[in-house]
Amino acid sequence: MNEIVQDYIEDYIRGLIPEGNPLLEAFRVRAAADEIPIIHPEVQNYLEILIKSRNIQSILEIGTAVGYSASVFAAAMDAHGQVDTIERSLKMVSEAEENIGELGIGNQVNLILGDALETVETLTKSYDMIFLDGGKGHYIHLLDACLKRLKPGGVLVSDNVLFKGMIASDALVIRRKITIVKRMRKYLEAISDHPQLMTTVLPLGDGLAVSWMKN
Ligand SMILES: C[S@@+](CC[C@H](N)C(=O)[O-])C[C@H]1O[C@@H](n2cnc3c(N)ncnc32)[C@H](O)[C@@H]1O
Incomplete structure (x- = not known):
């Protein structure tokens, strides 16, 4: 059961999304079979629109x-678009490298092995998203x-911010997830009240x- 929206609404919305790039569809099926938690189809659809409509390049x-x-993301941008992506698991980075190589988009995706808590501070580029x-x-x-x-x-853009409904309702909170719930609530308050941001x-x-980061 889905605690964010009713299953029938989610199924209906997913049913409206046309089949996309067959290579990416096959990649989604493989990742799902391996139980890798990748972006949901409706989130993918929304992000593709965001990237294309805002002409996001980095x-x-x-x-x-x-x-x-x-x-x-690489497929949604034009051939000059660049993705820098950080992952702390070496196993995941190796698999990502293979998958991205197979899709022939290695020139657009820069895989960075490391813990984001340390790595983001070392970056010097600025990004559109x-x-x-x-x-x-x-x-x-x-x-x-x-x-x-x-x-x-x-x-x-921050994913999983409602975390199976637990962020909005104490009744849904699983005790071992309480730290994540508290931190996510703090995060949502921080991005909602932030003077430089406008958040939905x-x-x-x-x-x-x-x-959106104000100009
Ligand atoms: C939900 S998965 C990412 C799914 C991917 N964005 C997609 O939709 O295809 C989360 C990943 O973040 C990685 N991760 C968790 N904490 C991290 C950190 N502090 N630094 C870098 N990677 C981290 C995990 O190892 C895991 O592979």
């Missing part, structure tokens, strides 16, 4: 996993470093926060 991603969302999809308890600790790397007018939280997938 993206920083936190949390590569097997490289699925990074591949979607930052996609936060790493450890859910770390978003609050990454916020300042990410904002330093976001261009004015850019967007910070969308009940898409597991909850998606979209924050």
Whole structure:
């Protein structure tokens, strides 16, 4: 059961999304079979629209996993678009490298092995979009470093911010997830009240926060 939106609504919305790039579709099926938690189809659809409509050319991603969302982003941008993506698991980075190589988009995706909590601080580039999809308890600790790397007018997109409904309802909180829940609530308050940001939280997938950095 889905705690964010009713299953029938989610199924209906997913049913409206046309079949996309067959190579990416096959990649999604493989990742799902391996139980890798990749972006939900409706989140993918929304992000593709965001990237294309805003002519986004540079993206920083936190949390590569097997490289699925990074591949979607690279495909949504034109051939000059660049994705820098950070992943702390060597196994995941190796798999992502293989997957991205097979798709022939290695020139657009820069895989960075490391813990985002240390790595983001070392980056010097500025990005049109930052996609936060790493450890859910770390978003609050990454916020300042990410904002330093976001261009004015850019967007910070944070996935899983409603975390199976637990963020909005104490009744749904699983005790061992309480730290993540507290930190995510703090994060949502921080991005909602931040003087440099304008934020909306969308009940898409597991909850998606979209924050625009004021010019
Ligand atoms: C939800 S998965 C990412 C899915 C991917 N964005 C996609 O949609 O295809 C989260 C990934 O973040 C990585 N991760 C978690 N905390 C991290 C951190 N502090 N630094 C770098 N990677 C991290 C995990 O190892 C995991 O592979």
